[in-house]
Amino acid sequence: MTNNSQNDKMDPRMVEFLQSPELRPIIAMLGRPGGKEYATRDQLLEARAKQTQRMLEFLQKQKSKASKPKDATLQSKSESQKRIRKLWAPQNFTSDTATVISSPDNNEIQIHMVRRKEDENKILPCVYYIHGGAMATGSAFDPMYKVWARIIALQGVMVAVVDFRNCEIPSFSNQDISPYPGGLNDCYAGLNWINVNAEKLLINPKNVCIAGESGGGNLTIALALLCKERGTSQTLMPRGWYALCPYINGQWSQDVMNEGVLGTSHLNSENNGILIRLPANRNAVVGYGPEAYEEKQAKAWPCFATEEELRGLPRGVISVNECDPLRDEGINFYRRCLRAGVDVRARCILGTPHAGDLFVMAAPDIALDTASHIANFVKQDILSKL
Numbered sequence: 001m002t003n004n005s006q007n008d009k010m011d012p013r014m015v016e017f018l019q020s021p022e023l024r025p026i027i028a029m030l031g032r033p034g035g036k037e038y039a040t041r042d043q044l045l046e047a048r049a050k051q052t053q054r055m056l057e058f059l060q061k062q063k064s065k066a067s068k069p070k071d072a073t074l075q076s077k078s079e080s081q082k083r084i085r086k087l088w089a090p091q092n093f094t095s096d097t098a099t100v101i102s103s104p105d106n107n108e109i110q111i112h113m114v115r116r117k118e119d120e121n122k123i124l125p126c127v128y129y130i131h132g133g134a135m136a137t138g139s140a141f142d143p144m145y146k147v148w149a150r151i152i153a154l155q156g157v158m159v160a161v162v163d164f165r166n167c168e169i170p171s172f173s174n175q176d177i178s179p180y181p182g183g184l185n186d187c188y189a190g191l192n193w194i195n196v197n198a199e200k201l202l203i204n205p206k207n208v209c210i211a212g213e214s215g216g217g218n219l220t221i222a223l224a225l226l227c228k229e230r231g232t233s234q235t236l237m238p239r240g241w242y243a244l245c246p247y248i249n250g251q252w253s254q255d256v257m258n259e260g261v262l263g264t265s266h267l268n269s270e271n272n273g274i275l276i277r278l279p280a281n282r283n284a285v286v287g288y289g290p291e292a293y294e295e296k297q298a299k300a301w302p303c304f305a306t307e308e309e310l311r312g313l314p315r316g317v318i319s320v321n322e323c324d325p326l327r328d329e330g331i332n333f334y335r336r337c338l339r340a341g342v343d344v345r346a347r348c349i350l351g352t353p354h355a356g357d358l359f360v361m362a363a364p365d366i367a368l369d370t371a372s373h374i375a376n377f378v379k380q381d382i383l384s385k386l
Contacts, residue, residue: 010274010323011351017362018275018353037282041179044286048136048168084364088150094120097173098197102189107165109186110173111193112140113201114149115158124158125239125378126203128191130212130219131161132355134247135183136287138215139163139172148358151367155375158203162190164219168287180289180300187223191236209239209378213355214326217246221302221333224313229299233314239378240315240343244370245355248302249329250285250293252278261303261336263328271325275353278325303329310340317377318346319370324354347373 038044098111115124129152131138131145139145140161149159163171164186165178176182191210198205212220224241227233252266265271266278285293285301292300298309316337320330327348334346349357349366356363357370 009351010353011356011363011366013363014323014352014356014359017359038286041286041290044283045168045177048287052137052169081361084361087364087368088147088154088360090146090150092117093150093153098193100190100193102186104185105178105182107176107182107186108174109165109190110140110163111190112146112149112161112163113158114146114153114161116153116156119153119156119158121202123202123204124156125207125375126158126160126194126198126201126209127152127242127374127378128194128208128210128237129159129161130164130187130210130216130223132212132214132216132245132247133166134284134287135180135215135218136166136168137171138166139174141172144358147360148367148371151360152371152374154368155372157375157378158201160190160194162187164190167289179287180292180297184219184222184226184299187219188226191223191227192232195236205235206238207378208237209242209374210237211242211244211374213244213358214247217243217330218248218302221246221248221305221316222299224316225299225302225305225309228312228314237314240317241313242317242319242374242377243330244319244357245321245324245326246302246318246330246333247326248333249326250288250301250303251282252280252325254280261329261332263332265327266325266329271323271327271353274323274325275356276325302333305333305336307336307340310337310342313337313340313342313344315343316345317373318344319357319373320346320348321352321354321356322348322350323352323356326354 093114094117095114100109100111102109131140140163145161149161153159163173164183165174165176167177167179170177195205210220210223220241220243227236249261256262257264272278289300296304298305318330318334320327334344337344357366360367
């Protein structure tokens with residue numbers, strides 16, 4: 001992290017959170033191995049495996065050092081956090097896991113499903129959520145995503161989080177890894193399974209949307225494009241798509257600004273280095289699939305989507321974070337969607353870094369506001385009734 005963490009636009013709670021001693025080393029290890037550019041995917045995967053091992057060793061050390069707060073201020077914060085956590089305590093929710101066969105590879109994926117206990121026998125709208133991690137890492141079963149699923153479900157919807165194949169590091173439930181289009185195919189298979197089993201799952205199939213943040217925002221847009229291509233948008237995702245801080249450009253050269261979907265937010269002089277540091281090299285492209293990037297395939301990197309490819313997409317939302325290096329590509333993609341005639345809206349969460357709306361213990365009010373916005377998006381489309 002750089003001095004940009006002191007950015008005077010940042011919500012002080014976010015600054016405090018990002019500067020916490022426990023988080024700093026984790027942030028330093030986030031993202032693909034920095035500095036060196038890898039020519040091949042195999043070289044990158046080898047470096048990623050070593051990076052992951054270092055992360056696990058660090059987390060194990062942190063766990064062994066865990067202790068109670070030592071002063072009254074920390075104790076007060078801890079008590080306040082306990083009260084907040086009760087809102088989304090696991091005992092207030094029911095959860096289930098389904099195993100689904102994806103195609104065309106016939107591999108297994110898992111879907112984690114959550115709803116409030118008070119909604120156990122109700123037919124609900126469904127948010128089909130795709131976790132972040134640059135399409136390379138993370139899992140639907142990570143503690144952060146389990147909490148986030150419950151926070152969205154708290155709004156009176158069912159949440160289904162798909163554990164697709166990552167492109168670099170195996171997920172919690174899925175030891176397979178696959179470059180593009182493996183993860184996207186898994187997301188489509190899971191969404192189709194939700195539709196086929198809607199009655200059994202107590203889901204209203206007319207009230208389903210897809211959503212995801214960061215790499216999950218990429219896959220959300222890509223899945224919307226794939227559904228449009230296959231003519232299944234109205235069947236599988238009738239309420240549309242909701243992309244948070246989408247990670248869609250693939251390369252972020254410091255010599256490029258105001259070109260394509262890039263603006264200036266990715267520059268070191270602006271937001272790069274606040275929580276995440278975007279690589280100026282091709283490592284992201286190498287990890288996900290260089291051929292798809294060279295061919296400018298929009299379903300791999302939506303930055304390449306033309307107005308013609310976007311035309312006909314269902315309604316959508318692009319949500320960005322003010323202090324995120326990815327902010328401008330989200331905003332510029334939103335404007336391209338508008339030019340293509342897509343019914344799309346945008347929101348900017350001021351004072352937050354990349355995916356800051358998911359930092360539930362740093363700013364629970366922001367997290368709850370975004371969760372409510374997603375839930376309201378899937379529950380109703382008021383304008384369509386006018």
